[in-house]
Amino acid sequence: MPVFKSTGAEYAAVLDSVGKSFQGTAAIKSLSLKIPTAGVFALVGPDGAGKSTLLQMLCGLLTPDSGSLEVLGVSLPRGLAGVRPQLGYLSQHFSLYGDLSIDENMAFAAEIYGLKNYSDKRDELLEMTGLTPFRKRLADKLSGGMKQKLALACTLVHNPRLILLDEPTNGVDPVSRREFWKLLRGLGEQNITLVMSTPYMDEAERADSVAFIHEGKLLLTGSPGAIRRSWDRKILEIFCARNRAAMPVLSRFYPKGELQIFGDRVHLAMLQDGPEEDEVVRCLEDAGIRVKSSGPVRPRLENVFLSMIQKEAAVNG
Amino acid sequence: MKLELRAMIRKEFRQVFRDPHTLGILLLVPMLLLVLFGYAISMDVDNIVVGVLDNDKSPESRRITELFQVLDVFSPGESPTSPAEAEEALVDGRLNAALVIPSGFGRDLEAGKSPSLQLLIDGSNVLVASTAQGYIDAMFFDLSLRLDTEWRVPTAAGAATFTPPIDFRPRTWFNPELRSTVFLIPGLIAFIMVITAVLSTALSVVREKEKGTMEMLDASPLSSTTLIIGKTVPFMVISMLETVLILIAGRFLFGVGIMGSISLLLGITFLFLLSCLGIGLLISTVVDTQQSAFLLATIVIVLPTLILSGFIYPIRNMPLPVQAVTFLIPARYFITAERALMIRGAGAGSIWPQSVVLLGFSIFTLGLSSLRLGRRRRKR
Numbered sequence: 054m055p056v057f058k059s060t061g062a063e064y065a066a067v068l069d070s071v072g073k074s075f076q077g078t079a080a081i082k083s084l085s086l087k088i089p090t091a092g093v094f095a096l097v098g099p100d101g102a103g104k105s106t107l108l109q110m111l112c113g114l115l116t117p118d119s120g121s122l123e124v125l126g127v128s129l130p131r132g133l134a135g136v137r138p139q140l141g142y143l144s145q146h147f148s149l150y151g152d153l154s155i156d157e158n159m160a161f162a163a164e165i166y167g168l169k170n171y172s173d174k175r176d177e178l179l180e181m182t183g184l185t186p187f188r189k190r191l192a193d194k195l196s197g198g199m200k201q202k203l204a205l206a207c208t209l210v211h212n213p214r215l216i217l218l219d220e221p222t223n224g225v226d227p228v229s230r231r232e233f234w235k236l237l238r239g240l241g242e243q244n245i246t247l248v249m250s251t252p253y254m255d256e257a258e259r260a261d262s263v264a265f266i267h268e269g270k271l272l273l274t275g276s277p278g279a280i281r282r283s284w285d286r287k288i289l290e291i292f293c294a295r296n297r298a299a300m301p302v303l304s305r306f307y308p309k310g311e312l313q314i315f316g317d318r319v320h321l322a323m324l325q326d327g328p329e330e331d332e333v334v335r336c337l338e339d340a341g342i343r344v345k346s347s348g349p350v351r352p353r354l355e356n357v358f359l360s361m362i363q364k365e366a367a368v369n370g
Numbered sequence: 371m372k373l374e375l376r377a378m379i380r381k382e383f384r385q386v387f388r389d390p391h392t393l394g395i396l397l398l399v400p401m402l403l404l405v406l407f408g409y410a411i412s413m414d415v416d417n418i419v420v421g422v423l424d425n426d427k428s429p430e431s432r433r434i435t436e437l438f439q440v441l442d443v444f445s446p447g448e449s450p451t452s453p454a455e456a457e458e459a460l461v462d463g464r465l466n467a468a469l470v471i472p473s474g475f476g477r478d479l480e481a482g483k484s485p486s487l488q489l490l491i492d493g494s495n496v497l498v499a500s501t502a503q504g505y506i507d508a509m510f511f512d513l514s515l516r517l518d519t520e521w522r523v524p525t526a527a528g529a530a531t532f533t534p535p536i537d538f539r540p541r542t543w544f545n546p547e548l549r550s551t552v553f554l555i556p557g558l559i560a561f562i563m564v565i566t567a568v569l570s571t572a573l574s575v576v577r578e579k580e581k582g583t584m585e586m587l588d589a590s591p592l593s594s595t596t597l598i599i600g601k602t603v604p605f606m607v608i609s610m611l612e613t614v615l616i617l618i619a620g621r622f623l624f625g626v627g628i629m630g631s632i633s634l635l636l637g638i639t640f641l642f643l644l645s646c647l648g649i650g651l652l653i654s655t656v657v658d659t660q661q662s663a664f665l666l667a668t669i670v671i672v673l674p675t676l677i678l679s680g681f682i683y684p685i686r687n688m689p690l691p692v693q694a695v696t697f698l699i700p701a702r703y704f705i706t707a708e709r710a711l712m713i714r715g716a717g718a719g720s721i722w723p724q725s726v727v728l729l730g731f732s733i734f735t736l737g738l739s740s741l742r743l744g745r746r747r748r749k750r
Contacts, residue, residue: 164377
């Protein structure tokens with residue numbers, strides 16, 4: 054087994070012009086990306102963006118059609134056998150044996166990685182995930198959140214250095230999701246690299262770095278803070294009586310992607326040479342829509358992302 | 371043994387014993403088939419119901435009527451009083467055959483004439499009709515000879531010293547009573563093994579695909595070889611145990627023992643099971659759902675084994691193109707070898723061609739499925 058230095062390597066994975074198609078349809082289009090070592094890296098994008106394909110390539114389940122891919126300093130697919138024991142992959146679907154108990158699932162997950170003395174690690178993971186009281190319970194009899202935690206525990210039992218999680222919080226209740234994130238954060242601090250895909254922007258906000266993926270292409274990557282700071286636009290938040298009615302009025306100045314409804318408010322990404330705040334408010338009032346309040350707010354990742362998708366669409370015609 | 375392989379095998383056993391469906395296929399189906407084929411589906415014909423329409427009522431006609439009460443295969447039915455009644459009983463199925471004795475039969479016989487007897491047989495069930503005809507033919511042939519001696523050559527010695535010109539003594543070896551269970555049990559073992567070994571292997575692999583656990587195995591360092599061995603060993607063990615159970619049941623429930631060597635029998639069973647597991651794995655590399663695996667297995671192997679392996683229907687009676695297809699069915703070779711070993715007590719010398727073919731089948735199916743599995747895991 055190749056020996057890896059625990060520190061030194063700056064990137065856990067490096068993708069260079071990677072492409073992948075399925076039956077002629079391109080899922081990933083010449084994508085280049087560097088995933089820094091340690092911490093949580095979030096792949097963000099709508100359904101069908103190519104996040105799962107990317108994760109499956111990183112763990113060797115899929116082979117790129119073009120470009121080069123390096124994981125933990127090893128080129129794939131050539132060095133896959135050597136690097137496989139260092140990887141942990143959690144599929145989007147529940148991929149444990151429902152007819153085996155928590156303990157049995159953990160034992161199987163460890164043993165197929167050739168691990169013999171895993172009981173300490175197993176106990177530690179069960180303690181960490183709060184599953185210890187249910188060890189003898191069959192996986193099928195667990196709640197959705199517990200299943201997901203068990204799946205994570207099984208993914209971690211062989212001490213992987215790079216963990217790939219495909220929408221791990223999908224179908225998990227908010228409380229369990231918070232606990233789940235606490236677990237991920239803790240792992241990120243132990244020099245372990247976690248790459249997770251998520252359709253949720255609030256999750257991306259908590260990651261150390263994010264990459265926006267859209268239609269198989271990388272739109273943007275960086276830390277959430279840096280992305281927000283680098284974005285040169287202001288967000289105007291408007292509370293008005295009738296959000297839906299406001300949309301057609303606002304879309305006269307702004308393309309759809311720059312406008313978002315968040316519950317009782319509308320977010321507007323201001324354009325450099327576009328109308329100012331007072332002008333927008335006046336237009337709404339003229340249309341008979343009463344504006345309760347308005348003002349600039351700190352942009353969220355979601356604002357940036359949606360605006361970028363909008364720009365993409367405009368470029369592509 | 372490698373830790374990974376041991377983990378695979380242990381997991382497989384656990385799942386088999388926890389999944390009611392798999393356990394059902396492995397335990398219930400064999401038991402059901404054993405009872406069905408052993409007791410219900412017997413091809414031996416007995417209880418042929420014969421009615422006698424006696425228009426003569428002479429000592430001779432009574433003698434003939436009594437003949438039907440002596441033989442086990444016949445059970446005496448109602449006695450019709452008119453030809454119309456006899457016909458009605460045949461149509462209704464109350465009688466399988468009706469014998470019509472004309473009036474004056476006894477008198478004519480005594481007078482040395484050759485009186486006629488009419489036998490009406492219901493031909494709607496060929497098996498019953500031909501058996502009835504065979505028995506009754508033989509019965510009257512024998513009776514005619516005896517009567518010939520009694521009346522035409524009345525010597526002092528009488529019928530007891532009657533000697534036919536040829537002393538013909540047929541003797542059926544290996545299965546003197548020609549019981550069909552003796553013939554069916556070897557084929558039944560093959561059939562049950564096909565159902566359990568092929569189906570359970572195919573289903574267990576496809577279930578991993580369906581449930582998404584295959585993806586986890588694919589992402590692990592587990593090799594294709596370990597995966598295949600891990601999937602075959604448990605079902606091999608279970609199927610071998612089942613074979614032993616059927617053999618025990620065959621011996622004690624149906625009196626079908628093993629005339630030849632038990633170790634040879636287990637040896638060829640092992641080879642046959644290997645090819646069944648290979649076929650099961652091969653099926654699992656073609657389909658992705660348990661439903662289609664079940665369907666495919668039924669069409670390509672379960673039904674052909676039932677019909678084309680010589681289990682029930684003799685291969686030599688099939689049209690030539692169909693006979694050619696039977697060469698592709700592993701059970702054909704296994705059943706031939708089994709009958710030789712179990713019923714005829716043959717030795718290793720007579721089953722080596724079957725052993726070689728089965729070994730070839732195993733190597734081919736296991737090789738092809740590991741190739742396909744390996745390719746799927748590498749090239750995606």
